[in-house]
Amino acid sequence: MTEPVTPDVRPDPEKGRQVAADDRAHVFHSWSAQARISALPVARASGSHFWDYDGTRYLDFSSGLVHANLGYQHPKLVAAVQEAAARQCTLAPPFADEARSEAARMIAERAPGDLDRVFFTNGGAEATENAMRMARLHTGRHKVLTTYRSYHGATSGSILATGDPRRWGSEPGGAGFVHFWGPYPFRSPFHSSSPEEECERALQHLRDTVMVEGPQTIAAVMLETVVGTNGVLVPPDGYLAGVREICDEHGILWIADEVMAGFGRCGEWFAVDVWGQTPDLVCFAKGVNSGYVPLGGVVMSPAVAATFDDRPYPGGLTYSGHPLACASAVASMRIFEEEGVLEHVRTMAETVVRPRLDEIAATHPSVGEARGLGMFWALDLVRDATTREALVPYNASGADAEPMTELAAACKEGGVWPMTHFNRIHVVPPLTTTADDLATGLDVLDKALSVVDEYVVR
Numbered sequence: 486m487t488e489p490v491t492p493d494v495r496p497d498p499e500k501g502r503q504v505a506a507d508d509r510a511h512v513f514h515s516w517s518a519q520a521r522i523s524a525l526p527v528a529r530a531s532g533s534h535f536w537d538y539d540g541t542r543y544l545d546f547s548s549g550l551v552h553a554n555l556g557y558q559h560p561k562l563v564a565a566v567q568e569a570a571a572r573q574c575t576l577a578p579p580f581a582d583e584a585r586s587e588a589a590r591m592i593a594e595r596a597p598g599d600l601d602r603v604f605f606t607n608g609g610a611e612a613t614e615n616a617m618r619m620a621r622l623h624t625g626r627h628k629v630l631t632t633y634r635s636y637h638g639a640t641s642g643s644i645l646a647t648g649d650p651r652r653w654g655s656e657p658g659g660a661g662f663v664h665f666w667g668p669y670p671f672r673s674p675f676h677s678s679s680p681e682e683e684c685e686r687a688l689q690h691l692r693d694t695v696m697v698e699g700p701q702t703i704a705a706v707m708l709e710t711v712v713g714t715n716g717v718l719v720p721p722d723g724y725l726a727g728v729r730e731i732c733d734e735h736g737i738l739w740i741a742d743e744v745m746a747g748f749g750r751c752g753e754w755f756a757v758d759v760w761g762q763t764p765d766l767v768c769f770a771k772g773v774n775s776g777y778v779p780l781g782g783v784v785m786s787p788a789v790a791a792t793f794d795d796r797p798y799p800g801g802l803t804y805s806g807h808p809l810a811c812a813s814a815v816a817s818m819r820i821f822e823e824e825g826v827l828e829h830v831r832t833m834a835e836t837v838v839r840p841r842l843d844e845i846a847a848t849h850p851s852v853g854e855a856r857g858l859g860m861f862w863a864l865d866l867v868r869d870a871t872t873r874e875a876l877v878p879y880n881a882s883g884a885d886a887e888p889m890t891e892l893a894a895a896c897k898e899g900g901v902w903p904m905t906h907f908n909r910i911h912v913v914p915p916l917t918t919t920a921d922d923l924a925t926g927l928d929v930l931d932k933a934l935s936v937v938d939e940y941v942v943r
Contacts (some may be wrong), residue, residue, distance in 0.1 A: 486825075486826075486829065486846060486917050486919070487557065487559060487561060487710030487820075487824060488823050489531045489532030489556060489557070489559070489560075490531060490558070490560065491531060492529040492530075492531050492536070492558075492877060494529050494536040494540055494542075494795075495540070496538065496539055496540035497538050498538055498539055499521065500528075500530070500538055501539065502538075503539065504526035504538065505523070505526045506525070506669070508526070509523075509524075510814065510831060511889050511908045514653070515639075516703075517922050522664065525537055525561060526538050528850065528896050528908075529546075529691070530557035530558060531556075531557050531797075532556045532557060532558070532722075532868075532915070532917065532918075533545055533553065533556050533914055533917065533918040533919075533922055534557075535557065535902070538823050541902065542930075543897070543900055543902040544900060544901045544902065544912075544914070544922055544925065544926045545557075545594035545902045545914060546611050546896075546901050546902060546912055546913065546914050546926050546930075547902055547904035547911070547913060547914075547917065548914060548915050549644075549776065550563055550719055550771075551745050551750070551771060551904070551911075551913045552712065552770075552775060552776040553770035553776060554748060554771070554772035554775045554816060554819075554915060554916045554917075555775040555820060555826070555915065555916065555917055556775070556915035556916075556917045556918070557915075557919075559587075559775070559820065561577045561816055562774070562777055562813060562816050562817060562821075563777075564775060565765060565812050565813055565815070565816030566809055566812060566813050566816075567776060568812070569584060569692045569757045569808060569809050569813070570809060573808050573810060574598055574758070574808070574809065574884070575804075575853065576808050577803065577804070577889055577890060578605075578802075578805045582806070583673055583808075583810070584809075584811040584812040584815060585605065585806040585808060585811045585816050586809070588603075588806075588811035588812075588814040589602075589603040589605070589806075590720075591710075591814075591815060591818050592769070592773070592782070592784060592814070592818075592880070593741050594609045594770055594786065595754040595818070596754075596755065596767060596784045597755055597757050597758055597762070597763045597764070598763030598786075599763070599787060599788055600648075600763065600764075600766075600785060600787055601784075601786075601790075602768060602784070602785050602786075602789075602790040603782050603783070603784050603785075604619075604733045604782055604783045604800075604801075605780065605781070605782045605783055605805045605806030605807075605810075605811070606687040606770070606781040606782050606802070606804060606858060607779045607780065607781060607782070607804050607805065607807075607810075608638075608770050608779055608781040608791045608813070608915065609637025609742075609745075609768065609770035609771060609781045610637070610640045610643045610644075610781075611638070611781055611802070612637065612638075612651075612742075612744060612770055612781040612783050613638050613642075613643045613646065613707065613712050613742055613744070613768050614642045614643045614766035614768065615638040615783055615800050616705075616707070616740045616742075616751075616766045616768050616783045617629050617642055617643075617646065617704070617705060617707065617740070618657075618783075618799070618800055619766060619783065619785065619792070619798070620704040620705035620738040620740060620765075620766065620789075621704045621705075622792060622793075622796075622798075622799075623704075623705045623764070623788075623789050623792045624737070624738060625734065625823075626701065626702055626703055626704040626706060626891055627660070627661040627665055627702060627704060628661045628662070628696070628698060628699075628703045629646055629661060629662055629663070629703045629704055629705050629706075629707055630663045630664075630665055630691075630694060630698070630703060630705070630706045630707070630864045631646045631647070631648055631662065631663075631664055631665075631706075631707045631921065632636075632648050632664065632665060632667035632669070632709075632712070633648035633649070633651060633665070633666055633717065634647075634667060634669065634707065634712055634715040634716060634798045635646055635647055635648040635649065635667075635709055635712060635715060635742075635743055635874065636649055636651060636706070636713065636714050636715060637707065637709075637897035638707070638744075639651070639655075639657065641655075641658065642657075643658065645658040645659060645662045645709060645815065646662055646714075648664045648799070649715055649801075651696070651879045652935055661695065661736070662876075662933055662941075663698055663703075664787070665690060665694040666687065666690055667676065667687060667708065668680075668683045668684060668687040668718070668720055668721055668724055668928050669683075669710065669716070669718050669856070670683045670867055671853065671854045671873070672722065672865075672873065673686075674690075674781055675687060675690065676858075677929060678712075678775045679815075679831075680721040680722070680882060681721065681723075682774065683721055683856040684720075684721040684722070684723045684724045685743055686695060687724060688724065688727040688728070688731070689719075689849030691706070691728065691731060691886075692731055695731060695735060695737070700729075700736070700737065703735065703737050703828075704738060705737060705738040705739070705740050705765075705766075706732055706737055706738075706739055706740070707739075707740040707741075707742055708725075708728065708730075708740070708741060708742065709741075709742045709743075709744075709745065709746060709749075709755050709800070710725070710741050710742070710743050710746045710751075710755075710757050711730055711745075711746040711751055711758035711761050711858070711861060713745035713746060714745070714746075715906070716906075716909055716910075717856060717857045717862060717863035717866065717913075718856075719856060719857065719858055720760070722760070723740075725760045725762045726760065726762060729764075731864070732883075733766075733881075734928065737767075738764075738765040738766060738769075738789070739757075739764040739919070740764060740765065740766045740768065741757050741764035741767045741768070742768045743755055743756055743757070743764070743767055743768060743769050743771060744768055744770045744771055744781065745771060746820075747767070747769045747772055747773070747862065748769065748772030748773050748817075749772055749821060749827055749830055749859070749860075749916045750772055750830075750856075750859055750860060750861050750913075750916070751858050751859040751861055752796065752827060752831040752858060753827065753832060753859075754827070755769075756823055756866050757943050759858070760835070760870070764783045765785070765786050765788070766789060767783070767784045768781070768782075768783055769782055769783075769784065770782070771780060773812040773814050773817065774816075774817045775813075775817060775915075777813045777817075778807065778809045778810035778813050779807070779810060780807070780810035780811065780814055781864025782806075782812070782891075786882075786931075786939055808907075816882065818930055823923050824829055824867055824917075825857075826916050826917065828915065829916065830859045830860050830887065831859065833860065833923060833926075834857075834858060834859050834860065834919070836920070837854060837920050837923045837924060837927075838857075838860070838862060838912065838927070840857040841854060841924070841927045842857075842862060842864065842927070844911065844931075845864070845927070845930065845931050846857060846864070847935065848931070849931075849934045849935070850867075850938055850941040851866050851867060851868075851876060851934055851937045851938045851940065851941050852864050852865070852866060852867070852934065853866065853867035853873055857912070859916075860911065860912075860913060860915075860916050860918070861913060862911065863909045863910070863911045863912070864911075864934075865908065865909055866888075866889075866892075866909060866937060867908070867939070867941070868940055868941060868942060869942045870941065873943075875907070875908035876908040876937060876940060877886050877889055877891065877907065878910050879907060879908075881888060881907065881909065887939050888936075888937045889905050889907075889908065889937075892905065892910060892933055892934065892936055892937050893905050893910075893935065895932070895933035896929060896930060896933045897926045899929035899932060899933060900929065901926045901929040901933075908928070912926075912927070912930070913925065
């Protein structure tokens, strides 16, 4: 691994106050009640850490928004963007660009099965939006099935495909989106007693949903291969193969949303590789270049691509496949291979993260389950270990979410920046995080959990 350069961070509280004041006065933040937030001014970032203007250093256990897979300021990645800017800052999508062509070829070579054509977007939401559009045009059908515990983005279609409460503020919207229950053994919607039973019942539920919606009306089933924000839900063995079978039986396309799970997060180029399955379309973003320049896309099968051989595809934006973004993706994939990033992720998962989280789960009554793979983990927190009542209510906010607020504060106090959602705390550091830093962060998490243990029914 390339050692990150530690920046010369000199405390400058006055500058920090100015940054915070300008932010408060002029920046409208996403997914936030503006009067209730106070954004932390960040002065510098490097590797798996960032610093505020007071000089406090944080170990980032959130990878930003689970996107900084190669960490911050990776020197090879920064150099690639600089070199690309010197060569060609921008070029419209209709032209063939060296970086764009190379990025597409490299992504296609690493994609599962026969997927070999790449449509570039500016991010993950645009990727899912376009994948659904492609599926509808390819099949001539209009419905898209997604799970309730899902997030697919915040554009007009992707937010309606989303299954969690972030959808509610955009309703009512366009027709054709149907939600169903995916597998979740720890909180089984099917009252299953084992992962095998959960898999069987979840697939039957999907079959029943297809039946009552009418398979001839369904264009696609879109799934996060490993559900991200909604709990790092790893599908039981056999589930994705079953989805593939159901889709093939009815001429439905399977869209794998790997915006969060792809490019090393699960220890493989694409998360579906863990189960040896090939979707019809795969959506990517985030980890493809660690967000150094906005980039996303859809990798599609030859059959889907052929739909538009003689029929114009009605989609695309001015910055799609931006040369700087594509150059950073090329550099990122080369870094993955030169530095053995996938091997590092798999090794850290099995030798550091999994065993330590198992210890933490066994020690703290507030931890109902630790689950995940690669550098993609979550602790499912409970108020009652017997009933598995969640530590805070579903979609809790304000006073109802206080236990999770206290947990996050305790982590920050220990120098670790956490990712929390509902009743879960996620462990999703950059893929390049060292064993020592992982151990340090997990020790802080271990200590912080004592705060919420006090809420557990004894």
